Amino acid sequence: MRKSYRRLLLVVGFCLTVPAWGWAQTKITGSILESGSKNPLIGVSITVKGTVAGTITDTKGRFSLTTAIPTPLTLVVSSVGFQPRELVVDNQTDVKIELEEQVMLGQEVVVSASRVEESVMKSPVTVEKIDIRAIQSAPAATFYDALLNLKGVDMSTQSLMFRSVNVRGFSANGNTRVVQLVDGMDNQAPGLNFSVGNIAGMSELDVESVELLPGAASALYGPNAINGLVLMNSKNPFQFQGLSAYAKTGIMSASNRSKATTPFYDAGIRFAKAFNNRLAFKISASYISADDWQASDQRDQGFANGFTLANGTRQNNPGYDGINIYGDASANLSAFQSTVAQLLPLPPAQIALVSPELAQIIAGVNQLSSATKIPATQIVNEVLLPNVTVSRTGYAESELVNYKVNSLKLNGAVHYRLNDNLEAILQANWGTGTTGYTGQDRYYIKGFSIGQYKAELRGSNFFVRAYTTQERSGDSFAISLLGQGINEAWKPSLDQSNLIGSWFPQYAFTYAGGALQIINQALAANPTDPQAALNAAKNQSNALHTAARAAADQGRFLPGTAAFEQAAATVSGRSLPGTLPNLGAKFLDRTNLYHGEFMYNFGKLLDPATVELIVGGNFRQYALNSGGTIFALDENGDEYKINEYGGYAQAAKTVADLLKLTASVRYDKNVNFKGQFSPRLSAVLTLAKVHNVRASFQRGFRIPTTQSQYIDLNTPTSRLIGGLPQFRDRYNFGTNPVYTLESVRDFGDALQKGVALPQAAQSLQRYQPRQWDPERVETYELGYKGLVKNRLFIDAYYYYNRFLNFEGAQVVVQGAQPATSADPNSLLQLIGGTTRTIYSFYVNAPVQVKNHGWAVGADYRLPGNFLIGGNVAFNDLANRGSLPTGFVTFFNSPKYRYNLSFGNRNIRNSGLGFNVVFRHQDGFLWESSFANTEATLRQQTRIPAFGSLDAQVSKRIPGLKSILKIGGTNVLGKLYTQAWGNPSVGGMYYVSLTFDELMNR
Template sequence: MKKSNKRLSLFVGFWLMTTTWCLAQTRITGTVTEETSQNPLVGVSITVKGTVAGTITDNKGQFSLTTTVPTPLTVVVSSVGFQTREIPVENPSGLTIELREQVMLGQEVVVSASRVEENVMKSPVTVEKMDIRSIQSAPAATFYDALLNLKGVDMSTQSLTFRSVNVRGFSANGNTRVVQLVDGMDNQAPGLNFSVGNIAGISELDVESVELLPGAASALYGPNAINGLLLMTSKNPFQYQGLSAYAKTGIMSASNRSTATTPFYDAGIRYAKAFNNRLAFKASASYLSATDWQATDYRDQGFANGFTMANGTRPANPGYDGINIYGDASANLSAFQSTVAQFLPVPPAQIALISPPLAEIIGGINQLSAATNIPATQIINDVLLPNVTVSRTGYAENELVDYKVSSLKLNGALHYRINDNLEAILQANWGTGTTAYTGQDRYYIKGFSIGQYKAELRGSNFFVRAYTTQERSGDSYAIGILGQGINEAWKPSLDQSNLTGSWFPQYAFTYAGGALQTFGTAFTQAAASNPATAYQTALGAVNAMAGNLHTAARAAADQGRFLPGTPQFDQALATVTGRPLPGTLPNLGAKFLDRTNLYHGEFMYNFSKLIDPATVELIVGGNVRQYALNSGGTIFALDENNKEFKINEFGGYAQAAKTLADILKLTGSVRYDKNNNFKGQFSPRLSAVLTLAKVHNIRASFQRGFRIPTTQAQYINLNTPSARLIGGLPLFRERFNFSGSPVYTLESVRAFGAALQGGTALPQAAQALQQYQPQQWNPERVETYEVGYKGLINNKLFIDAYYYYNRFLNFEGAQVVVQGAQPATPANPASLLQLISGTTRNIYSFYVNAPVQVKNHGWAVSADYLLPGNFIVGGNVSYNDLANRGSLPSEFVTFFNSPKYRYNLSFSNRNIRGSGFGFNVIFRHQDAFLWESSFANTEATLRKQTTIPAFSTLDAQVSKRIPGIKSILKVGGTNVLGKLYTQAWGNPSVGGMYYVSLTFDELMNR
């Protein structure tokens, strides 16, 4: 009986909730027109303030809305490009509403700064916003690319379909310090912990607004929003109904590409419909296809032999390491000294069974030693196998990658208004595509997909949402490992059981044989005239012939090498890309197997309906999150049960705000977050906004942000051509026996090798080695101090300026260490020689905290001025600097990759004298700067060689509105002058892009 009563109560409660809207109804009707022309406005949003109830105007500018809110009430009337109005309503029938066009910025509403709607002028922190108008008028090829026009924004172009947004200096190709949200969903790829541009985001037709918060936002948005937050909001199907579509095509041109000029195609469609203002849905799709920009930087960053980027080439430098050349693994010839020396007592006939070239060398050494009284080991060490690094012949990136790129995005949502105060949303965003990005290696992301699926209940003062992000790597692979894998598939680099069939021994023995012959001939000739100097004379003859000896050695070792375009090469490529990472020598695999998922639940409640906002504005919220790592053991480490790890997090926050005398707003917030691998973190924020004369807004804030190490920083276990990437957690130090087999800093190993090469004896050279001592690893934290000003003067001049200062605690950077294949200890000096050869050592790269605080600061200013005729001239300039770079350890990689100065200048008009014609021209410039990353040679970084050159670009577009077909025709181009530039080390060169597009939208007046 009690169960029946409970069921009845639940049924009645649900029925009352879903039917309240039909009781005490108020019907609001009216017409919305443009103030000057009195033309009706289509698609204007009409909402009842404090509820989710709303509708839009029809083709005649008319609307009808039913609500349960009794009069008097307030309706909010808004449309992009017009000033928003709040209208008190007592008589709800036959309203006549006029909207005034808003040409200048300054009246927009933003939500990202405080999680509640507020005027952008009074935001407590810096906020940049793009709305539909600015997106439509941008000369960029996509709305995402247009972010580069905002002040203080850097972007790293790794592919036409993948750009990373970076702010305030600390940037990377995959930026884990900026959080990107799409309709409240974290848009990161869970296995990477950064967003892959907009390749799995929103279709341009479905974007309502984009807000960017440079700087820490952890106090409200949790971990990882330490340097910035990018919030993209899609169009609500209740407010944006009807059909819209676009088609865009053009050409891409860059002189460094295999085919300099190629076409691209981009198209999209969106449809939304509402039924009785209760049920609405939307669906959109977009597709892009093109031939990508190409990475063709073949400069030499192999510096072990004393070459630089200015003079290092494959013919000149035996240890050549091309930036966009892959598979050029290296080893030191001196590593084979002991291999040769151990055969000295063995009869040549027996050696011939193993390696005929080695037998000839041993015989020649013994004969020469007996004839000259020079110790055989001295001949081996000084003459035949000197301290010279050699590398295998690699493959260019365009030989390993099909540069055809694509992007397909499918988006859909179902909205149901349960009543005037509650809306239910089911949403799915799914994207797939092909692109490239640069990390420790270059990666070809082929056919990967990301799906995001959300269920949400939203009221006017709260939301509860749950979503999951599902990442699938498709046929993606690591390009560097592929190059090495093809070489290994043809011929192993080193196989102790088959020296004759191994590349490095073949090279070493061929070089040694030629050096032996050259030395012997020269020594005999020199000894006849001056025996005292014969040795040095002969050694000089070998050095003079070294170039020819290396050329001959490479030709011998490369004989039969798989060449691009041959069946053997194609078969090896298919085999290596079809084999999971990382494989084992010689059977390397380059394919990713990543099916990592993210699960997230979140809520937020605004007490505005329980507490008068005039007294205090109070919000609270919280979330739980889980990363379920799933790479089949190819990327992430396995636990003791041979399973991949799960990472659990939770957090909560509260914010209170108080406005005093209508001129000073004080806001305070605090958040607590906990990850199962680290201690909990508190993130407070305090801010004040002072408004003077209603148009001058001065703001100041202090906030603390933090970043939980990424899934890869915690658990990666991946062997790449340059190093084995391992997580920073203590379990890896135990797994790779750091305590039993010492590891040394890479910088000290280089100093050790340089000392040996300079002739220092082994015991003395070993004093340069520095053993790495593991330290505790903690989440990175930042304390940010910021002051700023926003002002709209005479409705003509809009100014926004800020200065910030960051103090990083536990700053996270990369540490590289070297470990001998066998324990290398000072107690056994000969064992230390393992450390200088790629064939006898292990290199590990992992994340650590900087031993000192990292500090940076910067500022930015933007100004837009409204000229007669609604012409707008504007510009912005930003400055970022790493304040204490000189106090950091020389080998510590900060990833501070930003020009000190960058600026934009613009001139535009959206509608010249009402003709429907518009234009926008933007000139951009940025200074040269040093690039630090795990892909760049860190020794080059120390030598200040990994510099990204300064560049300038010009973007422009001309548009024409065609009301008869409710369309906009746009012709434009980016980098129209066509001068190639790169934005990050190892990334492709970007050329000119020229396009024409036609966009149809039933809501044309927007």
């Protein structure tokens, strides 16, 4: 055994040393200067073209490079803020290279569009990019927030720590249609299938660039990149060495918060070092702490009693359902009519055994019926227990969560160059934080963490990488379930063994008893007019509801009391969903993602003048692990594993530097669905070297998420189930019919208007299941990029999307027992909150969904390098009217949004800079599973239009190698929200100092 171990060490050592023996002793030395001042430039990257070999200049602007590449060779010299240069050199010992400041527009190099480096001007599809300079000058609190200034980008703010990037409509708080890659790793939380903002991404100090590719990108990046791709690249420790750090602090202010103005703290540090241009490492850490924005919208979205957002309140609507009020579960008083009706014929003594209070009501009803000749059931149905929805008294979000949030990110990597053409990388990114998130519920993400760990071999023309993403939910919980669980802890909503001790029966019987007392008083005054007595009770319904709530709420746990805190701790520590009355709110998720992929560029084997060819492929596995709290279990009691694989190829040809043609195709397969092909064809025509017209067609697709496939979670508004056929069997859709929610709503509205039950039941529509397939989109795009007289940069595009098998949500209602039209009374359970189940699951739209849009951006360089710019974007759902009623598209996008900016990075070389950005977006309808479904169906969930002004001033301090920055976002302080139920965002004002020992200017 020891001999085998020694042999293994010898083999490993031999493999690591062989590349070094093959290195020739070509040595090049020199210095890099700024062309204007002739000052040395530090931290400039010098690489051998077509290889991974390279170095950087030291603090005196000097460099020394040893390579095995034979001379003559080409050096690529680049530094942020300067025009890159290429020059051919031989064995030289004192190369002097001068770099000029980069002031031209449209000179960026991007890789996201084609997976190979190319000019952004000649990209075959729309690409946006922000680099280090853009990040430094952005009037945003973080580099991630700066994405909001790009054209066509929407962001949904769920917390200071969590923003979701959305493009081209179909937005969501956790957007599963936009893929976010960090150094090639899919940054999604695998149990959620979307990126949790930048909570587990990278420190701002380690960001080299961010590229945004709006629109379908499935042809090269696989499933789920159906609406866009965010590609974040970190700094290579060979090229970006030394120590850097920042400290930032300021205040956050919003009038709706418990304490309007509070401080925040943000700090980070990074260190990178290379040894002999062979081995390099980097480490970085950042931490932020603050009091979060607060969700405090108390408007009433409970429409069952005829109220609207504009006029419903807890005081006037017994069925009040506050947007950010939780625990206000509802039921219909008419649901208890059957209880009373069943007890009417029984002797009073027997009824008293069930409930003395109910016995008094029954006796009063029978006596009243005998005296007035009005049937007892009519008295019960019309007056004592009418068709009115009532809800429990809930708790505000601020009473249920601690708004102190934080985020810690730790990143590290080791790079080892085996030779000039091969580099090995081990990388780890880990982040944890506490934040808020809006999904099917509002969630408090407490101690949530994501770790990503990667091993990669990268050459100048290929890579092979494997990584895993490990998600851990910590002590996170669902806020709505917490509110409901606390209510259940002090008094159950409905306990059949103790009706009068349950909240809803207690409310119902108190209401009925009060109504009966009013009727008796009216009859005593006027015994000849029983109908007037009934009307008197109806007219006092508001007072009766108030009295009933006061009686049912006796003993309610009040926020801040020991009983409340104990109940909150118990419910938030118990796994969801639990069973009534022992609800749980804590969700468990330890889902892991395992991914391996490769890409090879045949550029070194083929004549570039003939064709450029790349191929690649990947395998991925989701290992679901929620302890049965989120995902369904299989027949063995285990959670599922989901396997996917895919491959792609792309060929490109350039004709006379005028026309570039690109074709790519990808095939992907998921274990639960048929395989999918995703082709892309594009052409870029270059005129006069600076005008580029592009056209493309591509097909994208989206494999349903892990939750879309296997979720089985009961929330306060509905039970969320997977769209796979097995769930229809699990919940007996075949034997216990389910009805579309919109038809149940029409049924309830008809009863509310006095329509007889048999006639009202005719509006009910039974749901007919359909096959569920991955969503596909066909995208047609035209675009233009041009540079006019080196001063005006224009970027414009138009796109048209045609969705096949578009995925949206279907909501259905099922009675506790099979309901049939043959027994009309059995249908009443469909409108009772405690006698029905609402299911929500994903289905394909029965018709095609089409949307289109355009965007135009322009930047103009004024004298003195002042830059003025603006962009406007339009997105629209072209055929909303042809979609089935109640089909939720999640097309959450303003029709128009625009940005205007004005700034200068370095005024007259003084080191003083500034930037101002004004943003505006139209109001729009928000569709989500968090919003009350009735509110969405009635087109009430609208997000108001808003505008916001961001600004910053910066000053470079060369003596400290630092930048001082003072700025603010939403500096005018007008509150706005970007999604239904999300927090209101106020003003944020900050000052920061960033140090970088390799800073040039």
